Amino acid sequence: MTSRREQVLDAIRALVTSALPNADVKRNLAKPERIPPGGLAIIRDGDPGEPEVILSPLVYVYSHRIPIELAAYETSSETRERVLDAMLGAIGSAVVSNRTLGGLCDFIEAEAPATDDIETAGARAGRWADMVIVAIYGTPDPLN
Secondary structure: OOOHHHHHHHHHHHHHHHHOOOOEEEEOOOOOOOOOOOOEEEEOOOEOOOOEEEEOOEEEEEEEEEEEEEEEEOOOOOOHHHHHHHHHHHHHHHHHHOOOOOOOOOEEEEOOOEEEEEOOOOOOOEEEEEEEEEEEEEEOOOOO
């Protein structure tokens, strides 16, 4: 059986994929070669941190910080800032509409992003955002 941690990460990937249907959504991509026309989203495993332990019944409650990296280029009608903002807004709306990931979590929330420019010699400039989704969930076993 898949661990609760993996189930949550898979559900976050599904949430981001549905929020960004034109983007390329990857998990733990080592080094992106290029940004696809619809944008790029990289979901990292993150750190579940130290759990809060409830003893009766035994439950390990995690506040798992799941980093998400987004990248976008400008389009013919939108600036790169607006494209990236639309991507962030779509993820934010998806989080608000499914705060428990279908019952997998007690609660999820998105943290404010940090943004920056992407500049590479010989390529057009893009825009990058680092954001985090915090998933709070419990499991009776920290390994499952």
